[in-house]
Amino acid sequence: MKWPKLFKKHIYDREEISLSIYRKRWQKFKTMKRGYYSFVILITLYIISFFLPFLINNRALVVKYEDQLYFPVIQGFIQGNTFGQDVPGETNYRLLKQTWDETDSPNWLIMPPYPYSPYEDITVEGNKMFDPPNSEHWLGTDNTGRDVFARLCYAFNISISFALLLTVLNYIIGILIGGSMGYFGGKFDLFFQRIIEIWSSMPILYVIIILVSIMKPSFLLLIGIYTIVNWISMTYLMRAEFYREKAKDYVAAALSMGQSDFKVMFKHILPNSLVPVITYFPFAVVMGILALVGLDYLGFGMPPPTPSWGQMLDVGLSNITKWWMVFAPVTAQFLTLLCIVFIGEGVREAFDPKVYSRLR
């Protein structure tokens, strides 16, 4: 006699709670297994990638030396002679651990699970150039002896952060300008349309090459340069959406009760114009990742030695016989972009008003 009661309660719950359209779409998105799991995997990996210094690093997590605790990951640079190690400059923790383990020393240290840093090259003792994949260097080492796997993981975080930040910035500017164009119309619209036409004819690649050769390239500078040009594509969509929505009666109702333009735009029209924004988002992220890869490949991207897929690809292609150096960044990019495209596809299907229109 238990389950009919449960069943009834379930029905009551469904009666009580009305789902907004976006909640419904989220629930539908969850049923798109491919897109949903890609989303979960990518988000999890991205969140994990912020803790990479604790997972992939050549500095120890904790060092116990002469009754004192050290946290090199957090504290940063610690001179080798602090722990009685005879090396110039920073402590070599792997070596230290080895020495202490061998000598049964009362001191101990805990290394991260993958004890190599993306920056340590051949100058550190024990590193070799072009070391093929093995149990220590899972994806081998590159032309300067840096661990490919470590660089790959750090580059993942930088790529996704770059693409997300770029897309969000572009969206904010694009929605503000495009939305105002559509909402206010008239001369304001005309003026900005002309500005956009002129602006969009700017050759982005040359602008980047020139700016990067004048200024020192950095993460924020690259985002800034890309944003200067990329916000335009969003204005087209938002202008059209706002144009269409502002003629609807719910906007007239809000205006007739004296709602301010700002509130009408962002409380009433924007929530009804988000479909292109959301469905376009994953593809914009893909474009952002590829933009950074392209710039890094050409050598106009992040300053070396920042780990990046484009730079790894560049080095790999000039050492094509060392297959792992090409294979690693290409596979990583392929899988990441595939995941994002799956997400995009799932989102598009979740926003499709027809229930049975999934492509098979």
Next chain:
Amino acid sequence: MNLNIHSSPLLDVQHLKVHFPVFGGVLSHKVATVKAVDDITFSIRKREIVGMVGESGCGKTTVGRALVNILKHVAPDVELSGDIIYHLKGKKVNFIKNSQKKIRTFRSDVQMIFQDPYASLNPRMTVAQIISEPLQLHTNMSKAEQKERVGWLLDKVGLQPEQSRRYPHEFSGGQRQRVGIARALATNPELIICDEPVSALDVSIQAQVINLMQDLQDEFNMSYLFIAHDLSVVEHISDRIIVMYLGNIVEMGKARDVYHHPRHPYSKALLSAVPLPDPSRKNRKRIVLKGDVPNPLNKPSGCPFRTRCPLALPSCAQAVPSLEEHADGHFVACPVVK
């Protein structure tokens, strides 16, 4: 119905003109104007229901939207002239000449109900959010008071307060129109402009909504400007009727007089087109107008109706006829039928 003709005035519309410029040519200059509303003057008193009828495209909706001053948002180039003077809270406010800031404080007293209940409610907001929006703007009620007021309003318009957490798409057309009415009532307005509130509903629901609106008018003593193209609906609810043709008022008077004794040839033709549910009167004379409504871009000179008028004289082409009082409170804009 509250037929107190001598109550104080609420709204005076004087020489209202709404012209939409048409741009064209290589340099996008003004090539013509659509005279959607061309010099109309009327007034609404307190607790009065004024019906406004006319065929599609005669400017009824534009008048309604001009009265709440929202035309500029959709058509920034619109040319408005004349005066829309409200007598609210013991003050006079001109919705055309005064600043938006001054108008805003009076907007709570002039609300609007829209034609299409599917488009007039924001699909992303719950019913409670929709109805409490005017309360947030014009009162300083707490959240709990707002919730109570929303429940009370929903009860007044015949919906259950429990439905306030639903979204508009979960309601039928008639229920949505009730939500629209509840929103318009929220701030206790003096005047509600009803822009064809029932034309998107089917007949049985139309009657329910009309009766609801009448009951609410009895209870709250508001005025309505009831815009419709369905004459029987307008006659049923209105104290006075205004007949419009191509942006002009052609006849205006008490509902009974206009409906049963129309004087203007256009009103006569319009009323003869009303279907009668009485088979014994099927031999009634039906006036069929020739031709179509002229293009408002290119209105005929003089009387706008003269191209289709059975009584037209050559003199009709000379001047736009003014409204003249034929009987007590019955105004007709036709020099021929005098």
